[in-house]
Amino acid sequence: MRGELAKLREEDRWTPDLVFRDPYLLPFLGLNDTYSERDLETALLREMEAFLLELGEGFAFVSRQKRMVVDGRDFVLDLLFYHRGLRRLIALDLKIGAFEPGFKSQMELYLRWLDKHERAAGEEAPIGLILCTQAGPEQLELLQIGHNDIHVAEYITHHLPLSLLHQKIEEAKRRSVTR
Numbered sequence: 001m002r003g004e005l006a007k008l009r010e011e012d013r014w015t016p017d018l019v020f021r022d023p024y025l026l027p028f029l030g031l032n033d034t035y036s037e038r039d040l041e042t043a044l045l046r047e048m049e050a051f052l053l054e055l056g057e058g059f060a061f062v063s064r065q066k067r068m069v070v071d072g073r074d075f076v077l078d079l080l081f082y083h084r085g086l087r088r089l090i091a092l093d094l095k096i097g098a099f100e101p102g103f104k105s106q107m108e109l110y111l112r113w114l115d116k117h118e119r120a121a122g123e124e125a126p127i128g129l130i131l132c133t134q135a136g137p138e139q140l141e142l143l144q145i146g147h148n149d150i151h152v153a154e155y156i157t158h159h160l161p162l163s164l165l166h167q168k169i170e171e172a173k174r175r176s177v178t179r
Contacts, residue, residue, distance in 0.1 A: 016146075019083060020129055022153035023164075024054055031157045037094050041065075041078055044094075058085040066091075068113045077110050089114050089126040098134035099152055104143055107150050131155045 028050045029043040044051050045064060052059050063080040079092040091110045095103060107128040114126040127149040135152045139145075145152050 016086070016127055016151055019056060019058070019086060020151045020153055021054075021056065022135075023168075024131060024153055024155040025159075026051075026054070026155050026157045027159050029157055035096070037078070037096050040094050040096065044079070055081070058083045059090070060084065062089065068110065068117075070109065070113060075106075075109065075113075077114075080114075086124060086127070087122070088124040089118060091126055091128040093128065093130045095130060095132040097132065099130065099132045099136065099139060101139060101143060103130050103132070103152075104145065104150055111149055125149060127151065129153060 026044075028047055029040070031039065031043055035043075041064070048061060052061070060082045061079075062082050064078075066077040066080045068075045068077065077091050078094045081090040081092060082088070083090050091107065091114060093103065093107055093110070107130055111126050111128050119126060128151065130150065130152045131154075132152065133154060135154050140152055
């Protein structure tokens, strides 16, 4: 699997599937059972190095609480990154709780705004990652999440259960064979 990933990197054939993981393991944040999105964001920034390593290779931090004004209304994106291999901005929206369909519309607004106001010449269109504690596979399938410029991944703030670790290893093996 590492050989296949190295080959794709050498060929500069990055895809969002190679960049995003699911779930993200965040036990290093030290969050208690009850926390807010602001607590999650503050903890992530406090532990930025570990978080960037968990995101994967090629991520660069751009902005926190990116303010966007649309029709006179303020909207705020939690975190903005740039991915060197993908050559595009990565909008990261943090959510406490399970994925909800409205999150997709919110992310679409952020991405269209970033494309219009922040995209530099030579960059690909921005893509988004919604991090939440749970994501129902049927909702993601029906909304065609992951088939376009929006991706959803779960995060775990405690250690990964062994059964889930085995499941993720098997999924990674299947993905590496189909590429």
